Amino acid sequence: MTDKKTTYCKCLYYSANALARGITKMADEAFSVVNLAPSYAFIVMTVNKQSGLQAGELAQIMMLKPSTVTRLLEKLEIQDLVKRQTLGRLTLIYSTPKSLEINKKIENAWYVLYQNYVEILGEKFANQLTENVYSSALKLEKV
Amino acid sequence: MTDKKTTYCKCLYYSANALARGITKMADEAFSVVNLAPSYAFIVMTVNKQSGLQAGELAQIMMLKPSTVTRLLEKLEIQDLVKRQTLGRLTLIYSTPKSLEINKKIENAWYVLYQNYVEILGEKFANQLTENVYSSALKLEKV
DNA sequence: AAAATTAATTTGTATATACAAATATTAATT
DNA sequence: AATTAATATTTGTATATACAAATTAATTTT
Numbered sequence: 031m032t033d034k035k036t037t038y039c040k041c042l043y044y045s046a047n048a049l050a051r052g053i054t055k056m057a058d059e060a061f062s063v064v065n066l067a068p069s070y071a072f073i074v075m076t077v078n079k080q081s082g083l084q085a086g087e088l089a090q091i092m093m094l095k096p097s098t099v100t101r102l103l104e105k106l107e108i109q110d111l112v113k114r115q116t117l118g119r120l121t122l123i124y125s126t127p128k129s130l131e132i133n134k135k136i137e138n139a140w141y142v143l144y145q146n147y148v149e150i151l152g153e154k155f156a157n158q159l160t161e162n163v164y165s166s167a168l169k170l171e172k173v
Numbered sequence: 174m175t176d177k178k179t180t181y182c183k184c185l186y187y188s189a190n191a192l193a194r195g196i197t198k199m200a201d202e203a204f205s206v207v208n209l210a211p212s213y214a215f216i217v218m219t220v221n222k223q224s225g226l227q228a229g230e231l232a233q234i235m236m237l238k239p240s241t242v243t244r245l246l247e248k249l250e251i252q253d254l255v256k257r258q259t260l261g262r263l264t265l266i267y268s269t270p271k272s273l274e275i276n277k278k279i280e281n282a283w284y285v286l287y288q289n290y291v292e293i294l295g296e297k298f299a300n301q302l303t304e305n306v307y308s309s310a311l312k313l314e315k316v
Numbered sequence: 317a318a319a320a321t322t323a324a325t326t327t328g329t330a331t332a333t334a335c336a337a338a339t340a341t342t343a344a345t346t
Numbered sequence: 347a348a349t350t351a352a353t354a355t356t357t358g359t360a361t362a363t364a365c366a367a368a369t370t371a372a373t374t375t376t
Contacts, residue, residue, distance in 0.1 A: 041287070041303065042196050042302065042303045043196045043286065044215065044235070045307040046189065048314075050192070051310075053313060055313075056186070072187065084354085085356095086355080093194070094332095096354070097335075097356070098333050118340085119339095119341040119342065120354065120355085121356090143184075143186065150313060151309055159305055159309060160182070160183060160185045167188060167195050169294060170195030170294075171195055173293060197362095210362075212363095227324085229323090229324060229325080239325065239326085240326070240327080240364070241364065243326055243327085244362080244363080259325085261372070264326090
């Protein structure tokens with residue numbers, strides 16, 4: 031209501047961050063069954079599917095900065111959920127027995143997350159929203 | 174593209190966070206003219222408009238946790254951009270001469286931010302997106 | 317009126333992310 | 347071949363945000 035609220039909700043900075051916090055909270059819960067924050071779980075899943083990919087590729091796929099990915103990988107390696115191999119100036123990331131072992135659980139948690147927000151937003155709306163949000167993120171990234 | 178990317182972009186957690194990072198970067202730049210990160214600038218604007226509001230109200234308006242707002246206010250007070258007054262168990266937030274002085278600049282920066290993303294996303298699409306994102310954030314918050 | 321509950325805010329602590337600078341490696345020019 | 351430039355990754359450092367626990371104050375119940 032009131033003027034202020036109108037003002038806020040008309041700003042994409044504000045709205046996008048609010049949505050990100052909300053869905054992150056949901057994702058945190060969904061992935062808590064594997065004791066991983068969502069970004070970590072996503073890395074594990076990706077590496078399980080594409081063992082041997084470059085750190086930089088991972089950063090690109092996830093739209094994160096390389097330095098951020100380094101930080102995430104450090105912690106995953108400590109937990110034995112990825113293995114890093116330095117090859118010249120590249121770093122290649124490999125799955126591990128442990129990461130493969132929990133893969134099913136992660137994929138399941140991911141699906142649960144999807145179900146959860148679909149239940150709140152409606153499937154059609156949620157899918158459309160995700161697509162629009164994604165394409166916008168891509169466009170902003172290219173600036 | 175490929176399988177992995179498809180997978181990622183179909184997840185609202187991933188997309189929403191990517192968008193939030195992108196627009197935050199843009200907002201950082203827009204508000205750099207007043208040397209404030211966007212959230213701080215928003216607080217200043219809000220308090221300028223509604224001097225004397227409660228800390229908790231601010232948290233609600235901004236969809237942030239009270240503890241987060243406390244932290245932001247601490248730093249703004251150091252810069253003399255808000256004044257806090259403890260009244261019983263409430264904390265009321267007031268504008269300051271300095272905050273009023275830069276208000277125009279902040280509002281201008283905000284408008285510049287809007288122009289910038291509208292240029293990339295298109296005005297109609299941007300507005301629709303913002304609205305959808307906002308209403309979804311509200312729905313997720315209520316869970 | 318005293319005790320117990322509820323409410324508002326603040327601290328202590330943790331974390332994901334980014335930027336800028338540093339490092340190391342490969343490629344391109346001279 | 348030697349220097350320069352470009353590329354990939356990692357460190358040092360900073361920050362916004364949140365959670366859980368602590369504090370303080372107001373309300374309700376006994």
